[in-house]
Amino acid sequence: MELYELGLYELRDKLNREEASVHEIIESVLRRIHQVDGRVKAFVTLDEENALQKADQLKREELRRGRIAGLPFALKDLICTRSLRTTCCSRMLEQFVPPYDATVAARLNAEQGILVGKLNMDEFAMGSSTEFSAFFPTHNPWDLERVPGGSSGGSAAAVAADEVPFALGTDTGGSIRQPAAFCGVVGLKPTYGRVSRWGVVAFASSLDQVGIFSKDVADCALVMNIICGYDPLDSTSINMKVPDYTSFLSTDIKGMKIAYPREYFQQGVDKKNRELVMAALKKYEELGAIVEEVSLPHSEYALPAYYIIAPAEASANLARFDGVRYGLRDFEADNVTDMFSRSRAAGFGAEVKRRIMLGTYALSSGYYDAYYLKALKVRRLISNDFEQIFKDFDIIISPTTPTTAFKLGEQSNEPLTLYMNDILTVPINLAGLPGISVPCGFSDGLPAGMQIVAKPFDEGSLIRAAYAFEQNTAYHTVKPSLGGE
Amino acid sequence: MNSNYETVIGLEVHAELKTATKIFCSCSTAFGAEPNTQVCPICSGFPGMLPVLNKKAVEIAIKAGLALNCEIAALCKFDRKNYFYPDLPKAYQISQYDLPICKNGYLEIDLEGEKKRVGITRAHMEEDAGKLVHQGNITSTPFSLVDLNRSGTPLLEIVSEPDMRSAQEARAYLEKLRSILLFAGASDCKMQEGSLRCDANVSVRPWGQKELGIRTEIKNLNSFRALERAIEYEAQRQIEAIEDGEAIIQETRTWDEEKQITRGMRSKEEAHDYRYFPDPDLPPLKIEREWVEQLKADLPELPDQAQQRLMEQYGLPPYDAAILTLTPEFLEYFDQCLSLYNDAKQVSNWMMGELSKYLNQYDIEIHDCKIKPVALTRLLTLIDEGTISGKMAKDVFAEMFATGKEPDVVVKEKGMVQISDESTLLKMIDGIIEANPGVVEDYRKGKEKAFGFFVGQVMKATKGQANPAVVNSLLKERLKSE
């Protein structure tokens, strides 16, 4: 087995037993990236020199101090990294070099993790296929003709293709869980407020949350221990004790109460995807869990509410890209209004413009009540539905996506069709809940994902349920055949 | 002004809150730094940056609200006000829209002895924008420069009811508001540095008409004088327009200080649509009553209370009390004088007279004045003791103001000691009477004016150092006796 194929625990063991050096691990990962990324195209920026330099500088004693000391990772390219360009995969920020590290990046650095590069995404995290990257689309390692999902498609594909053992992404309406499902990896979106958003370029501030892509649940728990926790720089990060998530890595789920909402098994969800999750529910019953069907009646309105709220917030969040202090600037305009409008028109792609327009409209005078305010009220109803269910249940399980990965170019011209990909994931963001997608089988050779959702700040239950399933199935051990050397 | 019309004025005042740091980041708010040296990624609106609210700003806002008799909201929140401008880094201003921290207050202004209450609709917190500096001549240069030092400075926007009816009332309101904010420690209120800024909403209507006329908003009012002049000009302009059958357009106008006129600002290509919505980055505020009570207890003496005290304790006239309580520093100076010297009216006269005159003339703040209360009261004592005359004291004051010397030193250096010795003065008086028999005759025939001639002659002979009271009594006696 090559080093690049290993997970965090295995790599740590190798280091501890001195069977591998940090240099060898980083080199292995970089070799793998050179081998496959020409086809997968997960990375937009590689930082080889710094990664190797850091590997060589790490002292033996430092290896013991950091929980991921000497282990490689990569970040979705909207997580700001000091002195390393952070583009959001937009022409607007193609040359932008932040003078700061995002809190999550700083936390990984503090544990002596080694950043190897920045990962592709839909421009400003708007999209479900990574085809809206201003640079190039990413390809699904399971079938290079297909999309990896989005918006964190680069993060999912990089982990699936063994280019890095773990990566961070962000999830606003499913942008971690959906690509994790499409690429057959573990993807966890923590509770809103669990992880600092400071230094993470905002799409929709009331929904965005940073999360993890990993090869298995144990690795995910390990990284959760590092990135979670209060940050005084983010007023929406909650000041609450963070449990040791690795303590939830138990296969004992006897008596766990699992709800599956019937609405999440209709709504144009592929038969095969439904069957795989139903089979998973059977597995849970075998393991001693109590499984019941429930109803989340307002979830069907989550998508329309989401496509008002998220663009509305985005229209303000992306207004700062005006060509004055950073980013693309039109130098031809002779007055400020034209300079703004032309810089923004040149810097943003079609989907970003579409969402800015939609959000601006939904907030504008005369439409605010009908769209934005209405959507906030519906958001309350959706959230209340979940609250009701969680009075009686520990977790909720559904398919992560209605389909498996679709072909590149298949949906990129029809916004509404593309938005439907998020139909099972957006309700969770609107309610601020934690959710995880774990591999639950294959449909025509493509991975399918199962979504597990828990109460606010109960990521422990997610990890326990996901781990129990993973340890009793073998789906996570199946790898895409990208070809070797 | 055409007396068939009534002017209606409401003011929107932006006061910078007196914090050490900005409202959402830890950059300093100190005035006058080199451009873009008091900035960070947060107040420069960089991607991924988040605001964290300055607790002191909230406390000061609550205190200001209490000082303005406002209700303090139990729940309030921050909203984003969206508009593009090069000095607004995020292209939205964090402000408060439908749930301001303070509302329904008032203050009282004094109009020639009559009290008038002016309502305060609301006061809300927001962040300031940066500064746009035009290069050279605004009409010819194609570029402006952006300095973000001021970006993120905490502001309290205080909106009055349209309760004022003249430029003088508007001025009185602004002066009172300023002194309340100063006393409450809420703001420095320096108009020339922009820490107190005022926009005026002005409309006119025929006397007796209930509904308000169409208003214009006047910006760029950088002094009390500008406020008065601009309102007077604008009201007159509107009246003339109406008389000429023209319609008033609701618009924003700017005060042209040079030409002393208001000018319509070129209307933006779009109607304002700020698309306010709750800022998701900032959790709402729940303001507990205990917190408000505690802040209320911390409030120092406010101008109205101080005025009352000056009138009751020292018997000062309302006019004096109002002037002495314009700023806390002025009042503190007065109080210090009174701890050393007990003639309140005398102190008041000198503070409102010479002291104010020189402070204004040289644009000096009272706490930077070289004449400290101990020196002023010593000067007054020298007058009381007859060492120098009141007139001489003014010269001594001027020297003290310029050099900071003690009054006794100045008096000695200038040889300004007053001549009160009767025998010395009598010798002079007798000589003058002898030399001017004709004038003596006139006086005795009842020509009172002639008396002044003799006083003047004595003063001339003593180079102004004669004690006027002594001279008067001696002269009267001598002129009568012969």
Next chain:
Amino acid sequence: MALTTNEVEHVALLARLALNDEEKKELAEQLSLILDYADRLNEINTDEIEPLAHILPVYNVFREDMVGASSPREDILANGPLLEDGQYKVPKIV
């Protein structure tokens, strides 16, 4: 809810996006479709429902009024597309 090209132009001005005619036409169609979809929200009665703007039950998050270091000017200006005298240079207003 069908958007006209005029409405698209107004919104584009608010959002400061210079659009060509083709983009305007396309956006009018696409936004109309999305808004039609959003109109489904009207199927639910929300008269008695409080809007949900902040999902966390968190209030009064403050920092103390302590001055921290500002950024070195070269760092903060390093990404500036056009600078002069330590300031950002922009075309004049209007």
